[in-house]
Amino acid sequence: GRLFDxxxxxxxxxxxxxxxxxxxxxxxxxxPRGAGGFVALWEGDALPSAxxxxxxxxxxxxxxxxxxxxxxxxxxxVCLGPGAGQAVEVSxxxxxxxxxxxxxxxxxxxxxxxxxxxxxxxxxxxLDADGTLAWAAPTGAELRFRWVVATGRLVTAxxxxxxxASGRIVPATSGLPAFELALLTEDRDPGFATTGADTMAxxxxxxxxxxxxGRFKATMTWTDGSGADLPALAVPIADRQGTxxxxxxxxxxVTLIDGRANNGKIWVYLGGLSAAGYRIVITDTTTGTAxxxxxxxxxxxxxxxxxAFQP
Numbered sequence: 001g002r003l004f005d006x007x008x009x010x011x012x013x014x015x016x017x018x019x020x021x022x023x024x025x026x027x028x029x030x031x032p033r034g035a036g037g038f039v040a041l042w043e044g045d046a047l048p049s050a051x052x053x054x055x056x057x058x059x060x061x062x063x064x065x066x067x068x069x070x071x072x073x074x075x076x077x078v079c080l081g082p083g084a085g086q087a088v089e090v091s092x093x094x095x096x097x098x099x100x101x102x103x104x105x106x107x108x109x110x111x112x113x114x115x116x117x118x119x120x121x122x123x124x125x126x127l128d129a130d131g132t133l134a135w136a137a138p139t140g141a142e143l144r145f146r147w148v149v150a151t152g153r154l155v156t157a158x159x160x161x162x163x164x165a166s167g168r169i170v171p172a173t174s175g176l177p178a179f180e181l182a183l184l185t186e187d188r189d190p191g192f193a194t195t196g197a198d199t200m201a202x203x204x205x206x207x208x209x210x211x212x213x214g215r216f217k218a219t220m221t222w223t224d225g226s227g228a229d230l231p232a233l234a235v236p237i238a239d240r241q242g243t244x245x246x247x248x249x250x251x252x253x254v255t256l257i258d259g260r261a262n263n264g265k266i267w268v269y270l271g272g273l274s275a276a277g278y279r280i281v282i283t284d285t286t287t288g289t290a291x292x293x294x295x296x297x298x299x300x301x302x303x304x305x306x307x308a309f310q311p
Contacts, residue, residue: 104121112241202217216284216285220281
């Protein structure tokens with residue numbers, strides 16, 4: 001055997017776990033990955049000159065094929081879940097261009113991905129322990145998701161081109177995965193209202209996102225199983241982006257887009273990762289104008305408001 005750190009780098013010499021067994025191992029065996037790393041096992045024939053004590057056998061007598069001397073989370077994918085052992089990859093196609101999205105993990109089970117613009121995260125995903133993947137994509141690009149569930153089976157899913165969408169994929173025990181997709185066209189009313197609000201400057205807090213240089217304040221409340229309205233935890237990502245968490249799970253991705261060169265407005269993109277009932281309020285602290293976006297319980301969707309705020 002040999003011990004590796006979580007990135008796949010060997011941190012021990014070879015060591016013998018048991019006397020030689022005439023029954024071939026068949027393939028490299030890998031222990032579950034944990035915070036400290038993982039162990040890989042190989043079969044091997046120690047040469048006569050390689051006598052105990054171990055762990056210093058003659059290396060010429062050991063078959064190290066498949067030694068896993070590479071990161072277990074390759075390329076632009078993000079490793080999520082306990083021990084960060086499940087790689088989730090997102091690729092995209094839009095306007096004749098395509099590529100693999102750059103992913104950034106924001107907590108153990110949640111990641112955000114940027115597509116053509118490396119400064120903007122267009123997609124968010126959340127991976128449950130059972131391999132269920134929830135995703136929110138406030139983008140019109142065609143997306144493809146790939147990840148490996150605990151059984152080692154590769155699961156794939158896709159979002160069609162042209163619409164914003166959220167989805168949840170529950171891997172089946174056999175055959176193709178069950179797939180739930182909620183689409184929302186970009187010009188459909190996402191359910192918002194304009195109200196008056198206070199003009200106090202945004203102060204970052206565990207329950208508020210300060211966006212666009214602190215000009216905009218975003219908060220979210222959600223309804224739990226008892227019907228109580230609770231504040232969602234704010235997780236800032238960048239100057240114009242952040243997420244909210246509801247309970248112990250993901251809530252929504254909030255993105256502000258500077259659309260002044262297009263229609264003279266500042267846009268709001270929302271990517272829903274939760275089917276809970278929730279309300280997101282975004283306030284322009286310079287004018288006091290606030291927009292409220294409501295998601296009905298049982299609904300999983302993403303939306304765009306391209307007439308949200310004046311510059």
